[in-house]
Amino acid sequence: MAKTINDLRRKKQNAQKITMLTCYDYPTAVLQDQAGLDVIFVGDSLGTNELGYAHETAVSLDDIRHHLKAVRRGVKQAYLLADMPFKTYENPEMALATAQDLIAHGADGVKLEGFQEEIVAYLHNNGIEVCGHLGYTPQSHNKAAVQGKTFDSAKKLVDGAVSLQHAGASMLVLELVPEELGKLITGKLAIPTIGIGAGRFTDGQVLIVQDMLGIHSGQLRHSKNFGQVGEMMLNAFQTYTREVETGEFPQPANARNMKSEELERLLKIYS
Ligand SMILES: Nc1nc(=O)c2c([nH]1)NC[C@@H]1CN(c3ccc(C(=O)N[C@@H](CCC(=O)O)C(=O)O)cc3)CN21
Numbered sequence: 001m002a003k004t005i006n007d008l009r010r011k012k013q014n015a016q017k018i019t020m021l022t023c024y025d026y027p028t029a030v031l032q033d034q035a036g037l038d039v040i041f042v043g044d045s046l047g048t049n050e051l052g053y054a055h056e057t058a059v060s061l062d063d064i065r066h067h068l069k070a071v072r073r074g075v076k077q078a079y080l081l082a083d084m085p086f087k088t089y090e091n092p093e094m095a096l097a098t099a100q101d102l103i104a105h106g107a108d109g110v111k112l113e114g115f116q117e118e119i120v121a122y123l124h125n126n127g128i129e130v131c132g133h134l135g136y137t138p139q140s141h142n143k144a145a146v147q148g149k150t151f152d153s154a155k156k157l158v159d160g161a162v163s164l165q166h167a168g169a170s171m172l173v174l175e176l177v178p179e180e181l182g183k184l185i186t187g188k189l190a191i192p193t194i195g196i197g198a199g200r201f202t203d204g205q206v207l208i209v210q211d212m213l214g215i216h217s218g219q220l221r222h223s224k225n226f227g228q229v230g231e232m233m234l235n236a237f238q239t240y241t242r243e244v245e246t247g248e249f250p251q252p253a254n255a256r257n258m259k260s261e262e263l264e265r266l267l268k269i270y271s
Pocket residue numbers: 045048049056138144145146176196197208210211216219220221222223
């Protein structure tokens with residue numbers, strides 16, 4: 001049975017951590033699902049991490065849909081969440097059309113950024129499971145910076161989080177906020193909080209899959225390399241290149257052969 005929002009809420013109640021990673025393709029989805037991830041997430045970080053765009057705001061609904069469909073084919077047990085792209089939820093009707101499109105293409109729930117209580121309430125009232133996202137929100141911020149470091153900005157985030165829950169949000173991502181604020185908001189909410197750069201005390205954690213696999217050069221402070229996959233890929237590409245160039249690959253065992261009588265007939269004509 002695939003995981004539901006209720007399973008995630010129960011994990012929070014039992015003080016069990018919720019695990020989430022971004023995912024943009026089928027083979028990665030199969031492995032994440034097999035590993036037992038709770039939430040597999042097609043984020044709009046797709047743009048900068050998978051498609052080579054300069055910014056998340058360049059990601060279209062078509063882009064998300066295309067990758068969501070691939071991920072859907074690989075996810076059997078996890079909850080599958082999809083980001084609503086920039087400018088696809090500018091009013092309640094547009095938001096509902098976007099959310100319904102993503103649900104129709106395999107998402108179990110959708111995520112949107114910011115203090116969007118009216119949109120969240122409208123989606124919720126139409127049966128959509130919505131995840132909020134507060135703190136650093138790439139669709140409205142240009143440069144990564146920790147949010148909620150001062151009394152005023154922190155209060156805005158606490159009040160916003162409570163309002164989103166009240167509006168019907170099922171879950172809340174907190175991005176780049178002080179650990180103290182992650183803890184405070186998590187304690188105030190009945191719905192699960194998922195942190196990225198939000199410290200130790202959120203109900204769950206999310207990372208960008210390339211970051212945690214070590215596919216990017218450079219290390220962001222909130223992340224950790226759980227594997228040196230980039231280095232392994234580079235080594236494999238370099239070794240392949242060298243072996244093809246030197247003739248070490250392919251070997252006879254990699255080749256297919258004709259029956260000798262067929263070959264002899266052919267050579268009689270052409271040699
Ligand atoms: N590869 C990748 N990793 C992410 O964590 C990530 C994305 N992409 N795309 C969407 C958002 C944007 N995020 C980001 C982007 C940049 C920083 C960054 O530059 N962090 C600095 C410190 C910033 C600060 O402390 O003010 C660092 O050195 O880690 C952090 C989170 C998190 N998300």
